[in-house]
């Protein structure tokens with residue numbers, strides 16, 4: 001008989017961290033909304049003392065996500081940015097990090113305007129290019145931090161190849177896996193050391209929670225991350241952890257459906273005369289379609305290309321008309337929710353990236369990023385058609 005905790009992805013998503021309550025039998029385990037815990041004597045707690053350090057509901061959520069990401073440990077945070085910052089807080093003054101040049105704007109901002117003032121040094125590099133990465137490695141380089149696919153240009157970096165390079169130089173590889181979710185890509189299985197998530201996106205999945213995660217199988221790294229989690233204190237609330245546990249039960253259904261919708265929409269957009277360019281890893285026209293096919297794989301072993309599509313229209317005026325006319329899609333930042341969203345990365349998600357750098361990367365004022373949800377695909381197509 002398959003144990004619930006050793007089943008396949010969908011089984012683990014529902015059962016790991018979700019054992020029925022032993023005393024009452026409640027199928028949905030209780031939330032521990034408590035800041036502190038009664039102790040039986042001096043130095044005699046029952047495994048829990050204070051909720052910044054440890055909380056039973058948070059433990060259950062972390063157990064669930066660790067299992068889904070094929071890791072030993074998950075350490076949760078109050079936002080994706082808190083998770084990324086915690087990872088860099090394990091380093092010391094003088095340490096160096098290589099970062100994908102096309103990362104989420106908030107990642108760029110925390111590096112450029114906060115962490116650089118604290119003595120860490122960074123290089124932003126096109127991590128699609130192995131030679132370029134190797135050329136930037138120095139004796140002080142401790143982490144290579146990649147986002148794949150990137151936000152919003154959906155550039156794909158080769159996790160297995162970069163992991164080999166990291167091992168050769170004794171560097172840790174961290175992957176922001178927000179866009180694919182644990183269902184759509186398993187960086188630890190390709191040799192990465194740490195996976196980062198904005199849990200705000202597919203993991204939460206309903207645009208109602210902000211959260212972040214780091215997952216690893218490295219014991220020493222997990223120890224220092226738990227230490228940062230309790231010392232710095234950017235923790236998620238027990239209630240958020242409970243909601244997130246509820247969300248991961250349907251992660252596989254949501255991520256697969258939104259990716260299927262996105263593939264359908266991307267193929268249609270490629271035929272539309274008002275659209276100058278469609279960027280989607282599931283299209284043969286995507287320069288790294290073959291790499292995406294082998295790296296972005298769901299637990300059944302099928303390629304999956306995510307729910308994000310970027311398109312370039314012919315003018316800023318066309319972009320304005322589009323965002324005014326759109327009805328089912330909501331004009332808002334974020335992604336990975338059940339509802340479809342559209343944003344203009346130039347002014348929104350990447351507003352804090354310097355203009356020259358945005359232009360160099362190809363993030364122009366005519367670029368739109370669609371986050372495709374799980375609505376009916378014909379309705380979504382019709383909405384895009386009338387807005388275009």
Ligand SMILES: Cc1ncc(COP(=O)(O)O)c(C=O)c1O
Pocket residue numbers: 079080081082104106107147151176178179197198199200210211212334
């Ligand atoms: C790829 C990626 N990484 C990290 C983040 C930051 O996560 P959060 O907004 O939960 O802090 C985001 C947010 O949009 C993102 O898209």
